[in-house]
Amino acid sequence: MNVSPTPNSFRNGPDERGHFGMHGGRFVAETLMPLIHELEAAYNDAKKDPAFKREMTHHLKHYVGRPSPIYFAERLTEEIGGAKIYLKREDLNHTGAHKVNNVLGQIMLARRMGKKRIIAETGAGMHGVATATLCAKFGLECIVYMGAVDIERQRPNMMRMNALGAKVVPVTSGSSTLKDAMNEALRDWVTNVGSTFYCIGTVAGPHPYPAMVRDFQCVIGDEVRVQMQEAEGRLPDSLIACIGGGSNAMGLFHPFLDDASVEIYGVEAAGHGLDKLHAASIAGGRPGVLHGNRTYLLMDKDGQIEEAHSISAGLDYPGIGPEHAWLHDVGRVNFLSATDDEAVEAFQQLCRIEGIIPALESAHALAKVPEIAAKKPKDHLMVVNLSGRGDKDLDSVAARLGGKI
């Protein structure tokens, strides 16, 4: 780790080689390395430039619609009967999820670097939609790789991307889901490295992506600090978010990592159950190397990557961002998991009693709220990250409930 002015901080990582403890790093083909150094330099430069920050702030406010509210979920709180539950409403952002915060940052960086062709991978399609949206806004070519299976279960998002002028490329290799879409995006990048910016959708990939995506998502937690101060006059006592790669979670958690009083929970997708098919890399995986970084991965005993399963396409990834892997190793974040059934139940509950349709991804975080919140006193302040809205998931939920919704 870097030697830092604030010793014992959880917020100093990664070191200059991109390591969070044993995780992270830069495990990519030589063709990409020169560009990765160029990207790192461009990002470091942008971070120091007040004009970059000003422009970001402007677009976050006027285009994305930030700050997103925190909402006191009064009826949910009543029903659970414990902690006071607040929802951070990332579902109210333009494009309907937290993904847009990161995409805005990366697209501004791509513009700075003079790149006109943008590629992305997407699972649920929310990252693809965000990328297609900002490419449309700034007049950039946009190609989105999406697993054929995910295209089937997230049709509305594919149609949104098409409408926004992006080219959606179906990926049929491997398990035809997010991991394979990422392989295909990396293949495109290796081939078109000179002209192309790869906009990664979560806090994973080779350094500097995990740190850069985190920085762009920290707007979530930074706002929560201010908003809880306004609403309650103090910091929250606990934070909870779902984890696919972990970008919405990292954005909420990171600004609070050094606040020892704040309990932090990340919820992975337990799919059919942790002893069956699932997508919980920390609960059911071990450290390995894939997609440019070392982290917890689902794999067999020979190091072959296993297919992940979750009802939510956005959590259906066999890995997790390397900073989360480290926060697990050092014990700062508690990792839990929720099954498909639990997520669907939480989805219905929020629809029914709060009039909010959450993304199935976010529903995984909501699914763990009752068991944690019920044990807490009434003055415990809990913030749940509502990472996105659930319109895209109505078909999946209907199918699960036997066609009736």
Add this chain to the structure above:
Amino acid sequence: MTTRIDTRLADLKAQGRAALVTFLTAGDPDPKLSLEILRALPKAGADMIELGMPFTDPMADGPAIQASSQRALKGGATLAKTLDMVRTFRKDEAATPIILMGYYNPIYIYGVDKFLADAKDAGVDGLIVVDLPPEEDEELCLPALKAGLNFIRLATPTTDDKRLPAVLANTSGFVYYVSITGITGTAKPDANAVAKAVARIKGHTKLPVAVGFGVRTAEDARAIASKADGVVVGSALIDALKGTLDAEGRGNGKTVSAVTSLVSSLAEGVRSARSA
């Protein structure tokens, strides 16, 4: 330390010709045929052999090698079985170098020290691990050099003069110049651009330079062999193999000869390069 790779390349240099390096995936299309192909390669004209370690997620490979990995994994391929295959090959072939090529995760999970000891013991001479750039040398490159295995690094069109010294620093055996920016088995290299690149690399190192990615025919091989110390052919051989498979991906009596006859023709191309 002198390895089989060093010896073979020095011999060929004395003969005034480039090396033909052929690639196959261990266990493709099944363990038995794969071993037969491996054993037939030296006689067919392969000077060095790259043996692919199958991986579920070969990010830098095109469709041919991806599918070849999938076939091998479906047939039960593991890293331990790949090493066994080399051990069997070495029983009656002492001179032809074997280079294992693949991705880091299966090696990492096998255990780096155990892998290096077992690979050395099986008769492996060098390693190419696509997703380990010099920035991650401590993972495998430095331990491999200590264990007496060559660590062969890829240089690419994006590796500029500023970066080349870092790429070459811990490289041994030879430098593998990737003639295109892209994945295996796609674009065709431009012989003039390759000649320039080889000259540029040779300005930085005394190591031999082999060139691969996109070489398909005897004609391509001849063109590259007149500029470089070695020519690597992979996807074209895998396509030849695949051409013999039935709908379920099973091989037959023609599988081995489909590969060896292409190797023979490539070898002729390589051998005629300097005399042409």
